[in-house]
Amino acid sequence: MIDTGAADSGPAVRIIGRSSSHFTRVARVFAEELAVPCDLVAVHDMTSLDPENYAGSPALKLPILMSDGSAIFGVQNICRALAELAHPPRRIVWPEDLRDLHSRNAQELVWHGMQAQVQLVLGTMIAQLPAQNVYFAKAAASLENVLGWLDTRLPSIRAALPPRDVSVFEVALFCLVEHLAFRPTLPVEQYRRLREFAQEFATRPSRRSHTSKGQSISVRTIRNAGRSTRTGRLHISWPASSTTRSSGHKERPGCPIVIIGRSPIV
Ligand SMILES: N[C@@H](CCC(=O)N[C@@H](CS)C(=O)NCC(=O)O)C(=O)O
Numbered sequence: 073m074i075d076t077g078a079a080d081s082g083p084a085v086r087i088i089g090r091s092s093s094h095f096t097r098v099a100r101v102f103a104e105e106l107a108v109p110c111d112l113v114a115v116h117d118m119t120s121l122d123p124e125n126y127a128g129s130p131a132l133k134l135p136i137l138m139s140d141g142s143a144i145f146g147v148q149n150i151c152r153a154l155a156e157l158a159h160p161p162r163r164i165v166w167p168e169d170l171r172d173l174h175s176r177n178a179q180e181l182v183w184h185g186m187q188a189q190v191q192l193v194l195g196t197m198i199a200q201l202p203a204q205n206v207y208f209a210k211a212a213a214s215l216e217n218v219l220g221w222l223d224t225r226l227p228s229i230r231a232a233l234p235p236r237d238v239s240v241f242e243v244a245l246f247c248l249v250e251h252l253a254f255r256p257t258l259p260v261e262q263y264r265r266l267r268e269f270a271q272e273f274a275t276r277p278s279r280r281s282h283t284s285k286g287q288s289i290s291v292r293t294i295r296n297a298g299r300s301t302r303t304g305r306l307h308i309s310w311p312a313s314s315t316t317r318s319s320g321h322k323e324r325p326g327c328p329i330v331i332i333g334r335s336p337i338v
Contacts, residue, residue, distance in 0.1 A: 085110040085157065087150070088127040089135035090118075094186055094251035096135040098244050099150045104278040105238045106158035113138075118198060151240060165239035171232065175241070178229045181218045182244045188215040189248065192257045216258055223263040230269075246273040 087103065087110050089096030096112070103110045115126060115134055123129055127136040129145050137144040137153055144153050148167070155164055170176045188211040195211075196203045203212070222229075222245070233239055249270040252260045260267065 084140065085154075086113050086138040087111070087135050088113045088115060088138060090115055092254065093134050094189065094247040095133075095147045097247040097250065098147045098240075099135045099137065099154070101243050101247060101278065102151045102154050102238070105243070105276075106154050106162055107278075108154050108157045110154075118194070147244075148240065151243075162237040163235065165234050165236040165241065167240055169234055170241070171234065174225055175229050175232050178222060178225065179241050179244075181221060182241060182248055185215055185218040185222075185248050186244065186251075188212070188218070189251060189255065189257060193255050196257075197255070212258065219252075219258065219260070219263050219266065223265045226265045226269060242269075242273060246270055 085103070085108060087096060087099050089099065089112060091097075091112065091114070100110070100112065113127075117125060118134075120126070121132065123132060126132050126134065127138060128143050129136050131145065133145070135147060135150060137150040139153055139157070144150050151164075152166075155162065167176070167179045170179055191211045192203075192208055192215070195201045195205075195208050201208070203209075230242070233241065245266070246269070249260065249263075249266050252258060
């Protein structure tokens with residue numbers, strides 16, 4: 073059972089998720105961009121079939137936002153709820169604000185890339201199913217296609233974004249690229265524009281509080297769906313240090329984390 077934090081002294085807003093989840097990261101980056109204080113409540117067992125372990129989400133998915141005793145499911149709903157809590161209000165580019173076909177396609181493909189990454193990580197790393205299975209081979213191929221598509225068009229897509237403080241598209245893309253370094257399923261070295269974008273995004277004020285020093289992350293690409301294994305380094309800014317709680321859990325600085333349950337691995 074997750075502690076959704078109804079009656080204690082922490083921030084009234086809690087993100088139920090995992091620091092290693094890129095959908096959770098989108099919510100957390102949004103909260104930081106909008107300066108909405110929040111806690112992260114860690115869900116430990118992603119194999120659990122009990123909605124109670126996902127703050128009541130019947131979909132058994134992360135993240136969930138708890139705000140004023142209500143549970144909000146899905147990262148876009150969460151971002152909208154965070155935007156309503158932001159003072160002063162920020163100029164946010166939502167998916168429905170995208171003006172041209174390329175940008176709309178790009179948003180769809182970023183969501184797809186994130187979902188494909190979930191499929192690959194959950195299926196091949198957590199469930200230990202064979203990566204050669206067409207279900208994962210197709211996910212890997214589509215992820216590769218999506219990254220190539222986005223890499224080619226990124227400058228013009230960003231140039232076409234309306235004036236903004238923050239956009240869902242850029243936050244989600246940042247979290248996708250960052251996650252590909254953290255949970256390597258495909259090599260990202262060849263996507264120069266995506267890497268440069270992630271490096272640039274990591275210098276934003278909300279990110280800089282996490283990134284007093286740039287750090288390169290070693291990238292090991294798993295043999296996935298018949299693709300060759302590679303190693304390399306993705307240079308994006310990353311927290312220079314991590315905070316270590318008494319449980320031994322290591323967490324990036326930012327939203328404070330609340331550890332619930334026995335496993336320190338998030
Ligand atoms: N549509 C959901 C997708 C969230 C999602 O796929 N989250 C992943 C973690 S990054 C998850 O819960 N995976 C567990 C699973 O698929 O069983 C959203 O927008 O928040």
